[in-house]
Amino acid sequence: MADLATVVNLWWTLLLLHVCMHSVVVRAEILRLPLHTAVRRVNDGVRSRVGERSHNVLRRSAPRDNIGGKPGLGFYVEIELGTPKQKLNVLVDTGSSNFAVAASPNSLITKYFHKDQSQTYRDLNRKVYVPYTQGEWRGELGEDVATIPTSHPNISVTVNVVSITYSEEFFLNESNWQGILGLAYADIARPDDTVEPFFASLVDQTDVANIFTLQLCGVPENVVHTGTTDVTGTMTIGGIDPGLYTGKMWYTPIRNDWYYEVIIMDIEVGDQSLGMDCKEYNFDKTIVDSGTTNLRLPARVFDKLTSLIYTALTKKMENVTIPTDFWSGADMICKEGTVEEPWVKFPTLSIILNGTEPGTGFRLRISPKQYLRHVETSNKKETCYKFGVASSDSGSVIGAVVMEGFYVVFDRENQTVGFAKSSCAYEFEFATPAPEVEGPIREVATDCGYVAPDNNNLALTIAAYVLAGLCVLCLTPLAFLYVYYRCRLCFANTTKNDDSELLEDRTDSSETDALREEAQQGEPQQGQDS
Numbered sequence: 328m329a330d331l332a333t334v335v336n337l338w339w340t341l342l343l344l345h346v347c348m349h350s351v352v353v354r355a356e357i358l359r360l361p362l363h364t365a366v367r368r369v370n371d372g373v374r375s376r377v378g379e380r381s382h383n384v385l386r387r388s389a390p391r392d393n394i395g396g397k398p399g400l401g402f403y404v405e406i407e408l409g410t411p412k413q414k415l416n417v418l419v420d421t422g423s424s425n426f427a428v429a430a431s432p433n434s435l436i437t438k439y440f441h442k443d444q445s446q447t448y449r450d451l452n453r454k455v456y457v458p459y460t461q462g463e464w465r466g467e468l469g470e471d472v473a474t475i476p477t478s479h480p481n482i483s484v485t486v487n488v489v490s491i492t493y494s495e496e497f498f499l500n501e502s503n504w505q506g507i508l509g510l511a512y513a514d515i516a517r518p519d520d521t522v523e524p525f526f527a528s529l530v531d532q533t534d535v536a537n538i539f540t541l542q543l544c545g546v547p548e549n550v551v552h553t554g555t556t557d558v559t560g561t562m563t564i565g566g567i568d569p570g571l572y573t574g575k576m577w578y579t580p581i582r583n584d585w586y587y588e589v590i591i592m593d594i595e596v597g598d599q600s601l602g603m604d605c606k607e608y609n610f611d612k613t614i615v616d617s618g619t620t621n622l623r624l625p626a627r628v629f630d631k632l633t634s635l636i637y638t639a640l641t642k643k644m645e646n647v648t649i650p651t652d653f654w655s656g657a658d659m660i661c662k663e664g665t666v667e668e669p670w671v672k673f674p675t676l677s678i679i680l681n682g683t684e685p686g687t688g689f690r691l692r693i694s695p696k697q698y699l700r701h702v703e704t705s706n707k708k709e710t711c712y713k714f715g716v717a718s719s720d721s722g723s724v725i726g727a728v729v730m731e732g733f734y735v736v737f738d739r740e741n742q743t744v745g746f747a748k749s750s751c752a753y754e755f756e757f758a759t760p761a762p763e764v765e766g767p768i769r770e771v772a773t774d775c776g777y778v779a780p781d782n783n784n785l786a787l788t789i790a791a792y793v794l795a796g797l798c799v800l801c802l803t804p805l806a807f808l809y810v811y812y813r814c815r816l817c818f819a820n821t822t823k824n825d826d827s828e829l830l831e832d833r834t835d836s837s838e839t840d841a842l843r844e845e846a847q848q849g850e851p852q853q854g855q856d857s
Contacts, residue, residue: 358482358535359568360475362394362402362419362543362560391571394419394543394560396503399620399700402543402727403504404562407474407481408488409445414476417506419541419562421587421737422616422724424516425457426473426525427466428506430490435498436505442490447472455489455517460721462496468522475529475564484532486525507618510539510737514585526739535565537740541617542571544751545697545731560751572734572747577689577766579680581742582776586614589744591723592688592771594628595677596635603631605775612722612777615735615744619726621656622676622698623719632676632716639674653714659702661711669712670695675760676716678725679768683743686773689766691746696759697728722777732762 395416396402403416408428415428415438429439442448453468466489474483491497491506498505509516509524516522523531530537543560561571582588591608594601610625624632633654640647652658660669673695682688698715715728732752736745752762 358475358564359391360393360404360562360564361391362396362404362541362562391561391568392559394541394562396558399702400499400502401504401620402541402558402560402617403502404508405476406506406508407476408440409442409471410447411444412474413440413445415440415506416504417508418502418504418618419510420507420616420618421510421541422614422618423457423507423509424511424513424524425455425489425507425509425522426486427455427457427464427489427491427509429494429498430466431492433494433498435500435502437503439505440488440490442469442471445471447485451487453518457517459497462494464491464494464497466491466493468518473525482529482533482535484529486528487522510617511586512584514583529564538566538736538738539564540567540571540734540736541730542734542749542751543617543727543731544749567736567745571750573750574748574764575766576734576736576745576747577680577764578683578736578738578741578743578745579689580683581739581744584742586612586616587737587744588612588614589725590681590775591678592681592775593677593679594624594632595679595690596632597639597674599635601628601631601635603628605772606777608723609775609777610722611779613725614722615725615730615737617727617730619724620700620728621715621717621724621726622693622729623717623722623724623726625723626718626720628723629716629718636674640672643672656714656717659704659711659713660699661704661706661709663709668710670699670759673699678729679771680746681771681775682767684767686769686771687766688768688771689746689764690768691729691733692760692763692765693729694732694759694762697732697762700728733764 394402394404401418401420403418405414406417407414417426417428429436430442431439433439449470451468451470454465455468456465457463468487468489470485471488472483473486473488474481510526511524513520513522513524513527516524526539529535540563541560542563544558561568563571567576579589582590591613592605594603594608607625607628637647637649640649649660650658653660662669675695676693676698678691678693679688680691699712700715702711702713704711732749734747734749736743736747738745746764748762748764
């Protein structure tokens with residue numbers, strides 16, 4: 328009996344040990360952070376898979392709705408920084424790579440990081456400057472301990488952090504965030520790629536998998552005025568949460584490790600393709616950027632898109648009354664009372680992305696309720712919308728208005744970005760086509776990526792032209808002197824020939840005259856002798 332009891336106790340001990348170890352492993356695999364929303368300026372920044380990758384799927388429950396913010400002001404997540412911990416909200420930005428927080432008072436924010444109060448802060452004595460299309464910020468690079476405040480467990484890592492000491496048009500009033508969490512690759516980190524980004528440090532110092540996901544949820548259907556409305560979402564670190572999306576997950580390759588660069592194969596308005604060379608869609612790049620509000624497109628692509636949208640509207644409406652400046656984002660379209668919502672008449676947009684199998688792709692169908700941004704006005708009786716598509720001079724940007732309809736997976740481990748229909752996309756399903764992910768699409772265009780000219784070859788070409796120009800400048804005087812010499816020589820030869828001929832003529836004439844005189848003198852003498 329004693330032996331049996333020993334065996335039973337040993338069995339229970341091993342079982343409990345297995346459960347505990349399994350719990351620890353699972354906890355290390357996945358973290359969910361609530362997102363809130365509160366738009367950053369754009370920085371001047373294999374196989375087709377159906378379903379999720381099994382080793383990255385969550386196997387336990389975790390907090391959701393950990394992202395927050397306000398419409399048009401960006402999505403943010405809470406971070407604890409320093410020792411003792413200081414809580415700050417930071418903009419979730421997949422279009423940059425620096426982790427930076429306000430470190431001095433600013434009238435647009437309510438709190439900032441006091442680095443002098445942190446026992447673990449270390450100054451790295453490097454200046455950082457980040458300019459945007461509009462606005463900029465400057466700061467000092469340092470190192471400190473950051474904690475992601477999730478329930479089980481809190482994970483702390485030592486990260487590079489920039490203390491922002493000066494900013495211009497960067498922080499936004501009522502946005503409720505005091506910094507930025509750049510989640511892209513080190514290649515675009517400032518001041519250079521030796522600054523390891525936050526997420527890379529997290530993966531290196533823990534056993535969290537090299538993957539994160541974003542579910543950005545837009546304004547609920549029943550909300551009329553958005554000025555005081557918070558929108559939410561979920562950021563998942565280390566895996567995929569199957570409960571945050573419906574349908575199949577489709578992946579597109581990450582082209583280069585700097586931004587999350589992908590390839591657009593085609594763009595459609597309704598079911599009509601823009602019919603452009605696919606390289607134009609990706610000139611000079613296409614990125615997935617949660618820190619940019621709008622869908623941004625190269626100027627020629629934008630002009631063709633807006634033209635087709637207007638044509639589609641004229642087929643549904645007898646009198647299309649849309650302000651000219653609506654397309655540039657400078658004006659709005661508004662409606663009062665029970666008048667039909669404008670987005671009911673607008674067509675869907677579609678972006679066809681490159682698939683992981685050669686010659687295939689998949690379609691992101693974008694609801695008009697996504698790209699018509701609901702904005703607050705002083706007139707509470709009217710509902711107004713701004714155009715959520717903009718012209719760009721720095722490539723295409725798949726921004727938040729597109730991402731709000733989808734669950735987006737940034738699978739750095741497998742070099743792909745995944746898209747599936749978001750579980751919060753129900754907000755777009757009332758009286759309008761909902762966002763969808765459709766695939767596979769076969770026989771799509773290939774070789775659509777823009778190839779930038781090699782800077783080294785360009786420098787050599789410029790140097791060659793400069794040297795050629797110098798050679799021309801140096802040889803021009805020599806050529807002039809040579810021509811001048813030849814002309815003088817020709818002139819001299821001509822003069823010499825003319826004088827000789829005259830001399831010969833004169834000589835011949837003199838000899839002839841002398842002979843004639845001798846002949847005349849000789850004739851009388853002969854007569855006298857006879």
